Amino acid sequence: MLESLIGQYGYLAVLVGTFLEGETILVIAGFLAHRGYLSLDGVMLAAFLGTYAGDQLFFQIGRRRGVAWLERRPGWRTRAERVFRLLERYQTPVVLGFRFLYGIRNVTPFVIGASGFPTWRFVLLNGIGAAVWAIVIATLGYLLGESASRLIDRVMHYEALIVAVVAVIGTLAWGLFLWRRRARSSG
Numbered sequence: 001m002l003e004s005l006i007g008q009y010g011y012l013a014v015l016v017g018t019f020l021e022g023e024t025i026l027v028i029a030g031f032l033a034h035r036g037y038l039s040l041d042g043v044m045l046a047a048f049l050g051t052y053a054g055d056q057l058f059f060q061i062g063r064r065r066g067v068a069w070l071e072r073r074p075g076w077r078t079r080a081e082r083v084f085r086l087l088e089r090y091q092t093p094v095v096l097g098f099r100f101l102y103g104i105r106n107v108t109p110f111v112i113g114a115s116g117f118p119t120w121r122f123v124l125l126n127g128i129g130a131a132v133w134a135i136v137i138a139t140l141g142y143l144l145g146e147s148a149s150r151l152i153d154r155v156m157h158y159e160a161l162i163v164a165v166v167a168v169i170g171t172l173a174w175g176l177f178l179w180r181r182r183a184r185s186s187g
Contacts, residue, residue: 035145
């Protein structure tokens with residue numbers, strides 16, 4: 001059943017997830033591609049489309065609403081100021097790589113739009129940046145899936161030992177809890 005749901009809605013979930021946020025959804029989708037639930041190419045395409053469309057929308061909101069719109073969001077002020085400073089010095093690298101900059105990723109398309117950055121240039125550079133991001137992060141999730149599979153195989157080899165250790169630790173913790181409870185009630 002879960003496999004069927006992932007197969008049916010997985011790419012849509014990747015598209016919507018990367019439209020709204022990004023990395024976590026894409027790493028999970030890469031992992032699912034490694035496990036065979038989704039194709040890696042399909043995950044990359046859905047992620048590209050989602051992040052590209054989201055950033056184009058947010059760029060246009062910034063372009064139309066401008067700095068006044070950003071000022072009504074005091075939580076964004078520090079990050080927006082940082083992006084404006086970065087844009088003054090490194091326009092092309094910022095547009096190409098903002099998806100990789102933790103803490104300013106979500107506010108950057110608004111700021112770029114509000115800054116007066118040429119639309120045609122954002123469309124082009126955002127497309128390149130979105131493609132690189134989708135490929136890199138999905139591949140990372142895929143490779144993490146491979147590592148996780150190896151780890152799970154190793155853990156399964158030691159499954160009985162792990163269960164025994166957890167049982168002993170749990171029993172000792174429970175015994176300590178009961179001993180402290182009795183000590184408090186008698187003292």
